[in-house]
Amino acid sequence: MALVDRRFFALLAIALFAVLGLILPQGARSLVIQMMIFSVFAMGYDVCLGLTNQCSLGHSIFFGVGAYGAILAIVHLKAGVLTSLAGGVGSGLVFAVLVGIVCVRLSEAYFVIVTAIISAVFHLLAMDLTWLTGGDDGLSVSVPPFALPGVTLSLYQPLVNYYFVLFFLAAAYLLLERIVRAPLGKIFVSIRENEKRVRFLGYDVLRYKLIAFVLSAGLGSLAGALYGLTLRYASADYFSFYWSVLPVVWCLVGGLGTLAGPWIGAVLMSLFQYYVSAWFTYYLLLFGILVLVILKVSRKGILGYILERGGR
Amino acid sequence: MSDWLLNVLFLLINGLVWGLIIALISLGLSLIFGVMGIVNMAHGDLYMVGAVLGFSLFPFLGNFWLALLVVPVIVALIAAPMERFILRPYEGYHAVTMIATVGISFILQQAALAWYGGVPKKMVDPWPVTFHFLGVDYAGYRFLIAAVSIVILAAIWLFLYRTPYGVLIRASIQDRDMASAMGIDVNKVLIATFVLGSVLAAVGGVLAAPVTQVSYLMGNDVALLAFIVVIIGGLGSLEGTLVAALGLCSLEGVMACILSPTQSRAAIFVVMVAILMVRPRGLFGGAER
Amino acid sequence: MTADGEMLLEIVDVSRRFGGLAAVDGVSTAVRKGEIRGVIGPNGAGKTTLFNVITGELRPSSGRIFLKGEEITGLPPHAICRKGLGRTFQLTFVFPEMTVFDSVWVGVYGTMKAGGLFFSRADSLRGVKERTEEICGLVGLGERMNDLASNLSYGDQKVLEIAMALSTGPSLLLLDEPTQGVGPKEADTIVKLIECLSKSMSILLIEHDMDIIMRLCHNLTVLSFGRVIAEGSCEVIGSNDEVQRLYLGEST
Numbered sequence: 001m002a003l004v005d006r007r008f009f010a011l012l013a014i015a016l017f018a019v020l021g022l023i024l025p026q027g028a029r030s031l032v033i034q035m036m037i038f039s040v041f042a043m044g045y046d047v048c049l050g051l052t053n054q055c056s057l058g059h060s061i062f063f064g065v066g067a068y069g070a071i072l073a074i075v076h077l078k079a080g081v082l083t084s085l086a087g088g089v090g091s092g093l094v095f096a097v098l099v100g101i102v103c104v105r106l107s108e109a110y111f112v113i114v115t116a117i118i119s120a121v122f123h124l125l126a127m128d129l130t131w132l133t134g135g136d137d138g139l140s141v142s143v144p145p146f147a148l149p150g151v152t153l154s155l156y157q158p159l160v161n162y163y164f165v166l167f168f169l170a171a172a173y174l175l176l177e178r179i180v181r182a183p184l185g186k187i188f189v190s191i192r193e194n195e196k197r198v199r200f201l202g203y204d205v206l207r208y209k210l211i212a213f214v215l216s217a218g219l220g221s222l223a224g225a226l227y228g229l230t231l232r233y234a235s236a237d238y239f240s241f242y243w244s245v246l247p248v249v250w251c252l253v254g255g256l257g258t259l260a261g262p263w264i265g266a267v268l269m270s271l272f273q274y275y276v277s278a279w280f281t282y283y284l285l286l287f288g289i290l291v292l293v294i295l296k297v298s299r300k301g302i303l304g305y306i307l308e309r310g311g312r
Numbered sequence: 313m314s315d316w317l318l319n320v321l322f323l324l325i326n327g328l329v330w331g332l333i334i335a336l337i338s339l340g341l342s343l344i345f346g347v348m349g350i351v352n353m354a355h356g357d358l359y360m361v362g363a364v365l366g367f368s369l370f371p372f373l374g375n376f377w378l379a380l381l382v383v384p385v386i387v388a389l390i391a392a393p394m395e396r397f398i399l400r401p402y403e404g405y406h407a408v409t410m411i412a413t414v415g416i417s418f419i420l421q422q423a424a425l426a427w428y429g430g431v432p433k434k435m436v437d438p439w440p441v442t443f444h445f446l447g448v449d450y451a452g453y454r455f456l457i458a459a460v461s462i463v464i465l466a467a468i469w470l471f472l473y474r475t476p477y478g479v480l481i482r483a484s485i486q487d488r489d490m491a492s493a494m495g496i497d498v499n500k501v502l503i504a505t506f507v508l509g510s511v512l513a514a515v516g517g518v519l520a521a522p523v524t525q526v527s528y529l530m531g532n533d534v535a536l537l538a539f540i541v542v543i544i545g546g547l548g549s550l551e552g553t554l555v556a557a558l559g560l561c562s563l564e565g566v567m568a569c570i571l572s573p574t575q576s577r578a579a580i581f582v583v584m585v586a587i588l589m590v591r592p593r594g595l596f597g598g599a600e601r
Numbered sequence: 602m603t604a605d606g607e608m609l610l611e612i613v614d615v616s617r618r619f620g621g622l623a624a625v626d627g628v629s630t631a632v633r634k635g636e637i638r639g640v641i642g643p644n645g646a647g648k649t650t651l652f653n654v655i656t657g658e659l660r661p662s663s664g665r666i667f668l669k670g671e672e673i674t675g676l677p678p679h680a681i682c683r684k685g686l687g688r689t690f691q692l693t694f695v696f697p698e699m700t701v702f703d704s705v706w707v708g709v710y711g712t713m714k715a716g717g718l719f720f721s722r723a724d725s726l727r728g729v730k731e732r733t734e735e736i737c738g739l740v741g742l743g744e745r746m747n748d749l750a751s752n753l754s755y756g757d758q759k760v761l762e763i764a765m766a767l768s769t770g771p772s773l774l775l776l777d778e779p780t781q782g783v784g785p786k787e788a789d790t791i792v793k794l795i796e797c798l799s800k801s802m803s804i805l806l807i808e809h810d811m812d813i814i815m816r817l818c819h820n821l822t823v824l825s826f827g828r829v830i831a832e833g834s835c836e837v838i839g840s841n842d843e844v845q846r847l848y849l850g851e852s853t
Contacts, residue, residue, distance in 0.1 A: 114588065117543070117581065183718050186703055200656065292398060
């Protein structure tokens with residue numbers, strides 16, 4: 001592969017994460033776990049916006065459903081870690097299909113608005129149905145240990161938690177990279193480049209947009225489930241609009257359509273949030289200003305800029 | 313008349329009054345989308361700004377009517393540079409513009425939080441008069457809201473359908489390139505539309521302030537409702553917006569006697585999804601193939 | 602190069618109205634297998650709208666359309682394409698950030714049903730790759746397969762348009778002003794390409810350049826204000842008074 005190739009960056013990032021897990025102190029390690037989870041979310045969102053040009057403002061639905069799917073599986077079904085993770089992702093996929101069927105057929109602006117509306121309604125319901133979700137206070141759980149061939153591990157051990165998340169980040173990336181290199185990837189890009197034209201090449205575009213949407217949402221719910229399991233907590237706040245906006249910012253900052261670029265966005269924004277919210281109460285005000293500044297500087301994002309300069 | 317029927321009537325009238333306010337706000341949103349193609353995620357926050365300013369200025373000015381005149385001017389002064397310097401540069405890039413409005417939304421909310429505080433407050437009733445109507449006490453101020461809203465809506469209609477500048481705006485909704493090709497200064501139309509739309513939201517906020525809790529987050533809920541109205545009515549369709557606003561709010565108002573607020577909001581949402589499955593562009597939205 | 606094969610496309614009394622205006626008004630015609638049919642007329646006569654109706658982008662307000670004997674009225678564009686219809690667009694309508702190779706590849710893959718949608722490596726699907734290279738070579742873009750579409754010259758983009766239309770293996774190709782805006786040498790290349798293509802498929806051609814029309818077409822259909830005002834072989838149309846008036850009265 002060429003030296004300046006997004007696969008290079010992705011593998012470098014994964015290697016870096018792997019090493020950091022061993023040498024970082026506990027506090028920083030927790031922050032990096034969060035960054036990795038957000039990278040999964042961001043990368044998934046990139047499939048929606050970066051690969052098929054569908055600007056969803058409702059991905060907090062899947063993040064929240066993923067987290068609650070996992071947490072509720074533990075609370076009500078006494079499920080193990082892996083099962084609850086699967087439960088979170090599974091629930092996310094189900095909702096993704098339902099939401100996708102309604103929304104994917106809509107034109108650009110309607111799509112944005114309706115995904116935002118659906119997400120807001122989920123947020124309302126989550127806050128209202130406190131018996132199920134715990135409302136804004138949320139639900140806390142204890143996570144049981146899980147068994148792998150030969151060894152029993154617990155997420156309460158920081159290193160286990162770290163590499164558990166890293167494993168899924170790497171697995172998700174490899175899956176997406178495979179898909180992007182497959183025919184489906186080319187079809188996605190062609191839809192992004194000129195959706196109408198693709199119809200005249202014999203493709204039922206709605207079907208492929210739905211696939212992209214569901215794939216993207218699935219990763220969002222994976223991120224949510226990982227987040228819930230890591231924090232051992234889920235709250236109605238996970239459905240808030242803020243969690244729908246974040247992935248967009250991560251992708252715009254890091255580089256749309258590059259898969260690994262959004263990781264950069266997630267890392268930078270996490271650092272920003274961590275350090276700024278400590279000394280400035282109105283951190284969101286700066287966040288808003290930062291969004292405007294980012295848009296001004298580059299629409300292609302950081303990795304997009306680098307790749308453009310260095311060739312593909 | 314039976315008590316229950318009176319109750320429903322009361323809720324219906326309340327719903328219609330609220331519907332008029334929502335109609336103003338949604339109209340602004342629809343205009344902005346129709347002419348500029350922008351999904352303005354900060355629209356609800358302009359409503360909030362109107363309410364906060366109205367709340368703050370009312371004791372200062374002593375007169376509600378004065379507040380109703382001063383607030384639009386202030387908001388226009390905020391909205392115009394917003395369009396010119398933040399939104400105009402991204403002309404044509406709709407996703408980017410929309411994210412820019414999200415950024416603006418955060419800024420407005422946090423600024424309001426910092427200046428006005430996080431505690432929701434109730435504003436003093438500008439017209440503490442009560443009417444007796446069919447055996448029910450009805451607040452005079454709500455009639456004021458209705459009257460003012462109707463006057464404004466009528467004025468907007470006159471403006472859009474009877475003045476040359478209104479024709480320019482409607483032409484730009486129909487076909488922007490054509491309008492530009494006919495020598496219309498599209499930039500002026502853009503700023504004017506954005507300011508008009510924002511002012512409508514802010515006026516809605518001033519009118520709503522005495523009957524609702526004024527807080528820095530109040531824009532979120534109203535924005536959600538305005539977006540639902542505009543989707544059902546059809547983005548860019550002014551008649552559709554009016555019909556949808558009045559219809560939905562009276563429906564929601566009446567449902568309040570059997571359902572909780574969240575449940576009635578969810579019911580409205582189901583109505584929206586149902587309409588979208590059949591007509592993906594809303595009731596009055598543009599034609600399909 | 603004769604045009605007496607079986608009926609390929611049949612358009613029966615098709616109209617398309619926008620509000621009160623009929624852009625296409627009661628058009629009936631048929632294209633035979635092996636034919637090159639020119640569609641001519643002044644600007645605004647409804648030629649592109651007719652193409653849009655045939656290819657499914659617009660639903661006809663009335664009338665019916667048949668392809669190879671099968672009704673395609675009201676079907677969505679992708680279904681009509683699958684039945685063997687390909688088209689180019691008047692303004693180049695390509696995939697800016699995709700290579701020439703990939704742009705053609707997408708259409709070929711969709712038609713070949715080569716499978717492996719999710720997990721095969723796209724570039725190693727040999728059948729699709731060979732067919733794509735074949736088409737790129739046929740239109741003369743064999744040397745430029747790795748170039749991004751947005752980096753091509755305008756003339757090459759017009760050629761790419763045709764390649765993309767060919768990628769789905771159509772029996773009937775609709776070309777909407779394929780030489781518009783290109784220089785004479787490139788126009789000649791395109792015309793030769795169309796001649797070559799006509800050996801294996803029927804062609805419906807919108808063109809303003811009369812020389813090209815006369816050189817390529819067997820028959821002509823003349824549209825004005827959405828209606829067919831004349832139809833027949835090139836010689837017949839050439840001596841038609843009404844058509845003369847139409848063109849002398851217009852500066853094409």
